[in-house]
Amino acid sequence: MSKPPDENMCFGCSPQNPVGLKLKFEQDGDVCRSYFIAGPVHQGWRGIVHGGLLATLLDEVMAQWLWMRGITAMTMEMTTRYSRSVRVGERLTVEASMTSARGRLIEMAGRLLLPDGTVAVRAKAKFLKVKPEKVKKEVPAIE
Numbered sequence: 001m002s003k004p005p006d007e008n009m010c011f012g013c014s015p016q017n018p019v020g021l022k023l024k025f026e027q028d029g030d031v032c033r034s035y036f037i038a039g040p041v042h043q044g045w046r047g048i049v050h051g052g053l054l055a056t057l058l059d060e061v062m063a064q065w066l067w068m069r070g071i072t073a074m075t076m077e078m079t080t081r082y083s084r085s086v087r088v089g090e091r092l093t094v095e096a097s098m099t100s101a102r103g104r105l106i107e108m109a110g111r112l113l114l115p116d117g118t119v120a121v122r123a124k125a126k127f128l129k130v131k132p133e134k135v136k137k138e139v140p141a142i143e
């Protein structure tokens with residue numbers, strides 16, 4: 001079955017992606033925020049949330065900070081510092097803000113907090129503004 005190329009099937013935010021994270025976002029001044037509770041399907045080591053999934057949460061909330069401001073940009077580079085393990089079942093808070101912008105390059109920062117407010121993961125990323133047609137073009141039709 002062919003899908004329209006502009007249907008949102010984003011793994012992070014689409015409500016209709018059956019295997020997606022279905023994240024929702026709120027704006028709080030200069031911060032974009034989301035919440036997530038990881039389940040057993042998101043673990044790596046037993047009971048510990050997979051680091052790649054945590055990076056995905058951070059990438060997504062940074063990208064949404066831009067998207068919600070009408071900026072189409074793609075992640076060009078991202079680093080993550082995992083300071084604390086994150087356990088399955090904890091309510092996580094994921095936040096992003098912009099740190100600098102010059103030309104097409106936007107630098108973002110993200111942090112992932114445990115329920116007690118401890119920062120478990122920090123991220124820094126470079127996003128590059130792209131023409132909206134680029135991301136539309138790169139969505140393949142599913143046959």
Ligand SMILES: CCCCCCCCCCCCCCCC(=O)SCCNC(=O)CCNC(=O)[C@H](O)C(C)(C)COP(=O)(O)OP(=O)(O)OC[C@H]1O[C@@H](n2cnc3c(N)ncnc32)[C@H](O)[C@@H]1OP(=O)(O)O
Pocket residue numbers: 005006007008009010012013059060063064067073074075076077104105126128130135136
């Ligand atoms: C529309 C339908 C509805 C859908 C509704 C969806 C809802 C909202 C979805 C949100 C979704 C989010 C999802 C998460 C975010 C991803 O997951 S994004 C996907 C992952 N990222 C990618 O796939 C990007 C892949 N990379 C690329 O496509 C290209 O490398 C890039 C990033 C577009 C850059 O390519 P380019 O435009 O050719 O740029 P390039 O010429 O290489 O460099 C441009 C400039 O940056 C500089 N530069 C290059 N590298 C660097 C660097 N590392 N550091 C600093 N400067 C650099 C260059 O020197 C150059 O400078 P100038 O010469 O212009 O002064």
